[in-house]
Amino acid sequence: xxxxxxxxxxxxxxxxxxxxxxxxxxxxxxxxxxxxxxxxxxxxxxxxxxxxxxxxxxxxxxxxxxxxxxxxxxxxxxxxxxxxxxxxxxxxxxxxxxxxxxxxxxxxxxxxxxxxxxxxxxxxxxxxxxxxxxxxxxxxxxxxxxxxxxxxxxxxxxxxxxxxxxxxxxxxxxxxxxxxxxxxxxxxxxxxxxxxxxxxxxxxxxxxxxxxxxx
Numbered sequence: 001x002x003x004x005x006x007x008x009x010x011x012x013x014x015x016x017x018x019x020x021x022x023x024x025x026x027x028x029x030x031x032x033x034x035x036x037x038x039x040x041x042x043x044x045x046x047x048x049x050x051x052x053x054x055x056x057x058x059x060x061x062x063x064x065x066x067x068x069x070x071x072x073x074x075x076x077x078x079x080x081x082x083x084x085x086x087x088x089x090x091x092x093x094x095x096x097x098x099x100x101x102x103x104x105x106x107x108x109x110x111x112x113x114x115x116x117x118x119x120x121x122x123x124x125x126x127x128x129x130x131x132x133x134x135x136x137x138x139x140x141x142x143x144x145x146x147x148x149x150x151x152x153x154x155x156x157x158x159x160x161x162x163x164x165x166x167x168x169x170x171x172x173x174x175x176x177x178x179x180x181x182x183x184x185x186x187x188x189x190x191x192x193x194x195x196x197x198x199x200x201x202x203x204x205x206x207x208x209x210x211x212x213x214x215x
Contacts, residue, residue: 066092070150075116075124101142
């Protein structure tokens, strides 16, 4: 017999039968506990622990210390940049820099500090995107490249998974002869649908109709 708990919007919340000894599934709590207590102990708390563990793995400062250290190149946080951060930046981003850029990185940072020390704190760039706009590729080639990599590094694999899902819906056996250019164009339209710079089907049909009228 399943104990009853509170009702929410007409839905009765129940819990599985629990016993004092259970070997095949989790059985936290006592048999006389409420459904709210059961799901809090067996569902909510484990889910929160899982989310925290995933966040810790994804943003572990020890694993991604080189990637994260580049944010101290933003002028608003430049005063927090230490020699350890500099070393981590060179170790992580060195493979993306030329030999000349790697050797001149410290000199660039000194010029970068001197440039923004003259700027009032309230007007200094506060994000990597703003810092990239004021970093000249000719004067600060290494910093410019590092900021681009920092801005384009994805946090997760959502973009790749979205592309795979779009191609799975487009590349059917009935479209096996579709060339690469058409497939790429349709995939971009599908992935970025709803955005302002993507034409709607009505716009495409209208443009095609007008082209036929003027032909």
